[in-house]
Amino acid sequence: MEAMAGKSAQDEQTRLKQKAAERALELVEPGMTVGLGSGSTATLWIKLLGEKVRSQGLKIRAIASSDDSEKLGRSYGIPFTNFDEVSSLDLTVDGADEVAPGLALIKGGGGKLLREKIVASASKRFVIVADGSKQVEKLGKFPLPVEVIQMAEPLVSRELRELGFTPTIRTNQDGSRYITDEGNLILDCSGMLIDDPRALAAKLDAIVGVVEHGLFLGMAKMALIAEEGGLVERTT
Numbered sequence: 001m002e003a004m005a006g007k008s009a010q011d012e013q014t015r016l017k018q019k020a021a022e023r024a025l026e027l028v029e030p031g032m033t034v035g036l037g038s039g040s041t042a043t044l045w046i047k048l049l050g051e052k053v054r055s056q057g058l059k060i061r062a063i064a065s066s067d068d069s070e071k072l073g074r075s076y077g078i079p080f081t082n083f084d085e086v087s088s089l090d091l092t093v094d095g096a097d098e099v100a101p102g103l104a105l106i107k108g109g110g111g112k113l114l115r116e117k118i119v120a121s122a123s124k125r126f127v128i129v130a131d132g133s134k135q136v137e138k139l140g141k142f143p144l145p146v147e148v149i150q151m152a153e154p155l156v157s158r159e160l161r162e163l164g165f166t167p168t169i170r171t172n173q174d175g176s177r178y179i180t181d182e183g184n185l186i187l188d189c190s191g192m193l194i195d196d197p198r199a200l201a202a203k204l205d206a207i208v209g210v211v212e213h214g215l216f217l218g219m220a221k222m223a224l225i226a227e228e229g230g231l232v233e234r235t236t
Contacts, residue, residue, distance in 0.1 A: 013131050014044075016226035020129040021045040023224050023231055024093045025052065027127060030059050033086050035119040036073055037094025038066040038112040041129045045093050050076025063089060065119045066112040067181055083122065092123035097142045097214070099134050099223050103236050104197050108145030108214030111170065111180055117212055120219050128220050132227035139197055143168070143188035145214040150185050152209025157187060159207050163200070165189035184211050 021044040028034060028049060036046050046069060052058045054076050061081040064070035070080060094116060098106040105128065107113055120126045136142075146167070148156045153169065160167040167187040170178040178186055194200055197215055204213045223234040 012228075013133065014040075016131040016228070017041045017129070018044055018226075019231055020131065020224040020226040021048055021093075023233075024127055024129050025049060027091055027093070027125075028052075028058070028060065029090075032090040033061045033063070033081065033088075035089045035092025035094070035123050035126075036062050036064040036069045036078075037092060037119075038064075038069050038116060039095040039110045041095035041131075042069065042093060043072065045129060046072050046078075047076070049073075050078055053078050061086070063119060063122075065092075065094065065116040066110075087122075089119065089123040091125045091127065092119055093127050093129055094120065096128045096130050096134055096216070096220075096223075098136045098139050099128060099130060099225070099234075100136050100139045100197075103128070103220040103223055103234065104139060105216035105220060106139050106142050106144055106214050107216050108147070108186070109142065111145070111178060111186055113145055113186075113214045114147050114180065114182055114184075114212045117216060117219075120216060125222070126220050128223040130223065130225055132225055132232075135225060138193045138195070139215070140193040143190040144194070145170070146187045146189055146204065147180055147182075147184045147211040147213070148187055149209045149211060150183075153185050153187070156207055156209045160187065160189055163203060164192045166191040182211070 097109040170186040
C-alpha cells in the first residue's frame with residue numbers, strides 16, 4: 001500500500017511538472033535562440049519543444065546546460081549553436097530545487113549548476129518551471145551545492161564549516177565521487193537555513209577553489225509553479 005501511495009504521489013508530481021512545462025512551451029517563438037535547462041522538469045520541456053520542432057517545423061536554435069540535455073535535444077532534431085556564434089539567449093527554461101520569495105533559487109541538485117548558471121546569465125528571459133513542492137519561505141532546507149576544484153576540497157570544506165554548513169562530498173550510487181562535466185567535485189552543504197542569500201553568495205564567491213555555487217539570485221524573471229489548484233505564475 002505504501003509503495004502504491006508513493007507511486008501515486010510521484011505520478012501527481014509528474015503531472016504538475018508537465019503542466020508547467022506546457023505553459024513554458026507557449027513562451028517559445030519562431031526564430032528564438034533558447035537555453036535548455038537540466039533535470040526532470042526541464043527534460044519534460046525539452047521533449048515538448050523537440051516534438052514541436054520535429055512535427056511542426058518550429059525554427060529555433062539552442063544551447064544546453066548539460067551534455068544530457070543536448071543529447072536529448074539532438075534526438076528530436078533541435079539545432080544547436082554556441083556562445084561563439086550568439087552573445088545571448090532569448091529564453092531559457094529550467095527547473096529549480098527551491099524557489100523562495102523574490103525568485104531566489106537553489107539549483108544544482110542534478111550536478112549541472114555551473115553550466116546552468118552560465119546559460120541563465122546569458123538569457124534575456126530566464127524562466128523556472130516547477131511543482132508546488134519546490135516553494136519555500138527561506139532557502140536552505142535543500143542542501144546547497146557548491147562546485148569546487150578537486151585539489152581545494154579540504155580547504156573549501158573547512159571554510160564552509162566555519163560559515164555554519166555541514167559539507168558532504170557528493171557521490172555516485174556506487175560510492176565513487178561525483179565528477180561534474182568540467183571535472184570538479186560538488187559539496188552539498190546542509191544544516192543551515194539561509195537568512196541573507198546575497199551576503200552568503202558574496203562569501204562563497206570569495207573562497208578560493210570555489211568554482212560556482214547553487215544560489216541563483218536576481219536571475220529568474222518568472223516561475224511557473226504547478227499546484228493542485230492550478231498554475232501560478234510568479235514574477236519578480
